[in-house]
Amino acid sequence: MKRLLLATLFTLIVTTLSFAQTQAPAPQLLVVRETRVKLELSQEYYTFMQQETLPAYRKAGIKQWDAYTTENFGEMKFYYIRPIASLKEFDETDALTKALGEDGRRAWTAKWLRLIVSSRGYLVQMRPTLSLMPKTSAAPKLALLVTHKIAVGRAAEFEAIVKNETVPILQKTDVKAFLVGRVSLGGDANEYLSVLRFDSYEEMEKWAVAAQLQGFGKIAEKEVGITLHRETAVFRYRPDLSIRPEPQKAEAK
Numbered sequence: 001m002k003r004l005l006l007a008t009l010f011t012l013i014v015t016t017l018s019f020a021q022t023q024a025p026a027p028q029l030l031v032v033r034e035t036r037v038k039l040e041l042s043q044e045y046y047t048f049m050q051q052e053t054l055p056a057y058r059k060a061g062i063k064q065w066d067a068y069t070t071e072n073f074g075e076m077k078f079y080y081i082r083p084i085a086s087l088k089e090f091d092e093t094d095a096l097t098k099a100l101g102e103d104g105r106r107a108w109t110a111k112w113l114r115l116i117v118s119s120r121g122y123l124v125q126m127r128p129t130l131s132l133m134p135k136t137s138a139a140p141k142l143a144l145l146v147t148h149k150i151a152v153g154r155a156a157e158f159e160a161i162v163k164n165e166t167v168p169i170l171q172k173t174d175v176k177a178f179l180v181g182r183v184s185l186g187g188d189a190n191e192y193l194s195v196l197r198f199d200s201y202e203e204m205e206k207w208a209v210a211a212q213l214q215g216f217g218k219i220a221e222k223e224v225g226i227t228l229h230r231e232t233a234v235f236r237y238r239p240d241l242s243i244r245p246e247p248q249k250a251e252a253k
Helices: 002-013 039-060 087-091 095-115 155-170 201-213 216-222
Strands: 029-037 066-070 078-084 116-126 142-150 178-183 191-198 227-237
Touching: 029 039, 039 095, 095 116, 142 155, 142 201, 155 178, 155 191, 155 216, 191 201, 201 216
Parallel strands: none
Antiparallel strands: 029 078, 029 116, 066 078, 066 227, 116 178, 142 191, 142 227, 178 191
16 A cells, blocks of 8 residues: 555656756656547648647747647547646646737637547656657657556556566667656556657558567566556657757857
8 A cells, every 4th residue: 555655646746856966867747638629620620720729839939749640540639749847837827828818718719629529638757767769859750659557556567567578679679769658647647658659650560570579479468467458549740730849050169
């Protein structure tokens, strides 16, 4: 019980904001929003996001806002991901109100609600010690998202498998990145999200064959009783619906 209580407090309070300098860098916090759009209004939704929403975010000073859509496999959804430095940001005026004012924010919300079926937002705490970080800051073309629902009190066991079994195998393949995060505020604290990055379906297929040869398929056997549910979906990055930071210029010598 004590172990479970400590794990829950760690997730909900997000103590990554107070690591000492001698410890590992604080994991990044991401705000994730899943949105289901009315299919018959999807084109109007694209226009609304491009012409009204993104300009407002830019005006409010948002530097990064990455958009993805499910492709071919999985329920049709939009995923929006925004890194934040601190929970303190939520004490401030939200970006749309800052850009549009109170009346403009209400008008934006009315238009948005007419176009969507549902939407939910939650905080994800990235786990760099369980990940293979990308070698470039460029956004991926395709992302294979795997959602793990973990049994209560068995998160430490799951993380040990990822760190000691999954990561070593993936290091032997040519996957471009493997990113792991744990859902925190606004979602199920026993849910982990992992993302594998690829440039094409062909590359994904070749990776799957190589990973199986390295014993990747046997990992699921070790998760029996730990992982209660596993779900996959493929997402494509949408640069037309995203905001990316300007690439840093090399300093003049």
